Amino acid sequence: MKTPYSITRHKSFATAMLLTLLIASLPANGFGQTVKEFFKVNCTSCHKLGGGRLIGPDLKNVLERKDRAWLTEFIMNPKAKIDAGDEYALKLQKEANGIIMITVPIDRKRAEELLDLIEAESKLETSEFAGTTAPLIPFTDSDVAHGVELFTGATRLKSGAPPCLSCHSTNGSGAAMGGNLGPNLTQVSERLMGREALTAWLSAPPTATMQSVFKPHPLETDEIHALVALFDKTAKSAPESGGIVLWMGVIFYGLGGTLVVLMAFGGFWSGRFRAVRRPMVNSAKLKSTKNKTGKLGGKS
């Protein structure tokens, strides 16, 4: 059968496509950031400058520890260095509890600018990126309870950002069955090497999806405190297996729903065609057969 419609009938299609590509090639978000803003958004969740180690090493005087060319390449693609078996990169990964530095999409120029910034800040007595060593207020049960509420979304985040449960699960919290688009956060406090690093991470999440979601909707200090309290508790709790049962229940009820709706269709439209078209077709067939038989009978 012929295709009902063809693109080649439109001579001006190419013009429209060109316009489309022009609009689509407009600069994307994030290109206008200054290097300081970029550092703050992308690096401070894992690094300090003169304030000690977080998840990653303290970056003060990093250029004295490794040459600029290596650092530039590492900043642009840390995973490639690790995959290539680079000894120093593997050492960094080991020191960071096995965590691979997140690859932030940047070009060589931006990587060079970051190193310039680190070099300049390293010369200062106290860098603005040295971080603060806030006194560690002990977590209370109400902090954990508030953390659970924020995790599940029972209490909405003040910024309007989606709750953690959308993408993450965590055990031992009573936080029910969470999503699995992102990693399970039960042991996140251990993975990120403690409370301070986790707090810094939540203050400016560096992964692409988290950054996109939370950059316009940052977490408040009290919310971070409550969530860190929750993760501090979950890291010490025994694993749970109830989540998978709940999830299978959702799928089971879903499939049951499909069956019920199919039966409803069958029941609701049971007279469809049978009540109108089929009797008409059948009677027409019967008439035509009778006529034929009659004619044949007449002849014989």
Add this chain to the structure above:
Amino acid sequence: MDSSGLLLDQILFGVFPYVALFTFFFVTIQRYRIHKFTFSSLSSQFLENKTHFWGMVPFHYGLIVVLTGHIMMFLLPKLVLNWNSVPVRLYILEAVMFAFAALSFIGIIALIRRRMNNTKVRMVTSPTDWLLLVFLLIQIVLGLYMALFHRWGSSWFSGAMTPYLWSIAKFSPDVNYVTALPLAVKLHIINAFILIGIFPFTRLVHVLVAPNPYLWRRHQVVRWYKNRSLIAKLRDRV
């Protein structure tokens, strides 16, 4: 991710959506201007209506509910997140969406089998119809896969997908929302834009001329014309 991967993401999620959307608007308008009577799904119901019912009805009702869910998450993300803030409500929403997605899957399988196995229906099936059925099947299978293995779609769609789609709508595409998402999610997005792009070349155009007034217009009584002698005379003339 290496630079070629980033470039590919930029092309697929930053440029391709505009190619698809412009194709959709431009060709749809042109087709309506030049060939408005081709705005039809060219129903094959009269050729075969038994499998047609068990394909067409579940497929359409399933898809209407699932699409409405997507549109709600896009237009009213806060409402969806508020609804999902109570876990039981989240599970109910997900189960309902899964039920209707499964319904559309059953429907499209029935429709594909019908077009393959029924000679009369196969004769009136164009290559574009086959192409469309394949893309729709891929889209539904990916949706079901995500519901099964990347829960909870209704929540993370509102959190990550909605801002991405709005960035497209505001001509400021931010692909960072989607670059780190799982492969199935990325394929679902790309396939959705493929469907939007091929929309005006396929029977999908019938969506724009669906007989919506049927829902509220006054009923009409259709009767046979009984003057058989006149019909016989007219038939003789022909």
